[in-house]
Amino acid sequence: MRPLPRLPLRSIPRLCTISKITFRPFSQSLMVKRKSEALGDSFDIQPPSRIRKTGKMEAQPATTTIELTSKEAQLKDLLLDAAKFIDGSGSVEEPVILRWAGGWVRDKLLGIESHDIDTAINVMTGEAFALKLCELCQQPDTVKKHAIAESDVGNLHKIARNPEKSKHLETTTIKLFGYDVDFVNLRKETYTEDSRNPQMEFGTAEEDALRRDATVNALFYNLNTSKVEDFTTGLKDMKAKLIRTPLEPLQTFMDDPLRVLRLVRFASRLEFSIDPAAEEVMGDRRVLDALRMKISRERVGVEIEKMLKGNHPRKSLEYLKKLGLYHTVFTDPTHSNIPAPDISNWKLAYELFDSLRQNKTPGSIYDVLVRSDEADYYSWVLAAICPWENVGDPPYDGKGKPPPPFVTLAAREGIKASNKISDLATAAHNNRPEIMSLVTAVSEIAPFITERDRFGMAIRNWDARAGHWRLQVLYSLLVEAMEALAPGSAKSVSKDDFLHKWQLFLDHLQELDVMEAPSLKRIIDGNQLAKALGVKPGKWMAEALNVCIKWQLRHPDATDPAGAVEEVQSKRAELGIPEKK
Incomplete structure (x- = not known):
């Protein structure tokens, strides 16, 4: 207004x-x-006391x-x-x-x-x-x-x-x-x-x-x-330091199921404990069903946002897990047949992120990947929905536009997250295989890890659709943590070894000087390139400009675009660029 x-x-x-x-x-x-x-x-x-007033005890x-x-x-x-x-x-x-x-x-x-x-x-x-x-x-x-x-x-x-x-x-x-x-x-x-x-x-x-x-x-x-x-x-x-309902808890929650989330928010924000009598019914099926169907997801989202922007977001997520609220909050309530994620190892992800937040020294994982209060909030949302990553993809019959991944639905429909957050969740899901491939390559010292253009173009691609490529890397880290840090897992490693691998990856990106690749200014624009090639701009332009960017990443000190134009010329047929008229 x-x-x-x-x-x-x-x-x-x-x-x-x-x-x-x-x-x-x-x-x-x-x-x-x-x-x-x-x-x-x-x-x-x-x-308190009672006094007699107008013939009654008040x-x-x-x-x-x-x-x-x-x-x-x-x-x-x-x-x-x-x-x-x-x-x-x-x-x-x-x-x-x-x-x-x-x-x-x-x-x-x-x-x-x-x-x-x-x-x-x-x-x-x-x-x-x-x-x-x-x-x-x-x-x-x-x-x-x-x-x-x-x-x-x-x-x-x-x-x-x-x-x-x-x-x-x-x-x-x-x-x-x-x-x-x-x-x-x-x-x-x-x-x-x-x-x-x-x-x-x-x-x-x-x-x-x-x-x-x-x-x-x-x-x-x-x-x-x-x-x-x-x-x-x-x-x-x-x-x-106790959060207690004024009336009997079940009645309080059935009257307004949103109170379940409000109690979680206040308990975590104030560092109070919740009355055991209230905890006992907060996960009651009747209360959860009422919360799912009676309360608008916008209001649910408001409460979750306040939790994750509060001073103790980890405590809020702990309560959501402990009280059995996760599957009611982070889901699409309009569909009852979607699978439920396994959250048995979820705490490994949000506890790890909370510990990373405690170390904000220059060059640390948190310092490199989370660079603003907004990014911190987005990170907590990603930590909250990351169990959905292991559910798989929604069924798709090949007709029309593919449905969004489940992790996106958890954000968009579960808590009515903004389009920006929902797009970030989609990008984090879609780009995770490539992120993990490059992390493994650096860890195993693959021959190509010195190729600056490979890493720079990957980062530009991650950032292209939703921005926040750093948070997409963080998402991949948190998803892997749920398996890598789980006791008894076939891929289980120590926390130190796990974090060392990711720190090594980030340090390598720093050494390659590609952290700011998305904002790299092109050495030549489309009109200039078309003129140098002697043709009109066409469908080939986007990929040709990528060739220029790759060349530029390999030659970071270059100021003359002639080398980039020559690179495009050598790939003229491959790029579908017409011959000069």
Whole structure:
């Protein structure tokens, strides 16, 4: 969606025009900074209690306190003034109570910086509150009191419900003081036997907490009382570093199967353990079937992307294997008859990659092959789907375009990976035989390994369709590792010997100076070549230019293209170049 132009502060209500989009995944900081003190000593818990109110015993949450930054305090004061503004308007029957909910509270207690704040409201929708907030921000006294600069208030958007993709909540969001602030009413979910989508109703803070995926995500910071509220066991579980569901695990996961992946993500990101009672049912066939059929693959992909871009991607993959989630996540859910890969040795691949990441010294395997944060993420995707390499190719009757390899389907259909990643998976699969052939040749000191053009042209070919030829080499390494490092395998070798072979290959490419072969500038272009040959360009041109590139790779210091033209002349008949007219 194209952002609206920023207007002067006095025009804030116009900035708050509602726009509708179907889904906006929240963003969050992936690099975390922990407090120096132990988690268990970072906050004190006041135990829960019950009080008599309106003739009934109502739960009072366990509480603790946190210290706000100056910006957080500024935001809090503005929101509280908005609540008073609404109370004074007479538009609500009860006083407005505001709570910051979920991830921000959890991260604040952990000492992790977060710029995403979910604000839960007790008596009105998020949209209604946000519009009143924008109205208040128009008033000069409010601008002065809260020192609101023009850049402090951004555009307001409405994120529509999409139950068919398990997006059950309608949310309104606005940028305030540098924070992405979402507004939504406290709610409870009611499920019926004839519908897989919940009925959303206004609820209490306790009901809202109980419907969440994990107790550590069910905490509130009450802006009115300045206390953290825990209606479940969130504070206790924070101290125990435990991911637990607020309700019975099977019910929690069947209500929303995506929670299975969310728990994996939070456990790996926070380095918490998952409650054994939850682990026991996360791989339940009923839960897996619901995850496969009920949740859109786009949402599955979002969770996997956050795992693999997080600070502990290896731990995420460990959980997917341990809990039996692999075949549900990395597959094409629309086809039930495709084979399942053997993942018994999969851990050898992702553990090896994780160990390579620990050694980023110049010239190391990781340093040579993975050269950006994007490449690191792509590498984890390849590590995740590499078991599919050993399944074989999909059946093909020779008619039409061949189907993509299974490894591509795992990425494209399983997690809805981008076209760039899917193309990379296809190229890595298609080019692996040649990559392995050259690795073996270098290891065995084959006679042709000094042929710079052979290696340079191979690299150019690997890179031509999908780019990232280095990651294709890494993929081949990881696939081979699942067999070569497996105890008892006929081809089993030590980890040191295995890595030595691959390091030798990369060092050889460095010695040949072909690492940048894909970006090699041609010494002569097509028009120049056609003119030198005295003919018009034709179908022969692409292969003729390859001949020139090969010549250029054999003569890296040449600046005159005459030798390349002579090489093409000698292959004129072979290339199908017509004679001069």
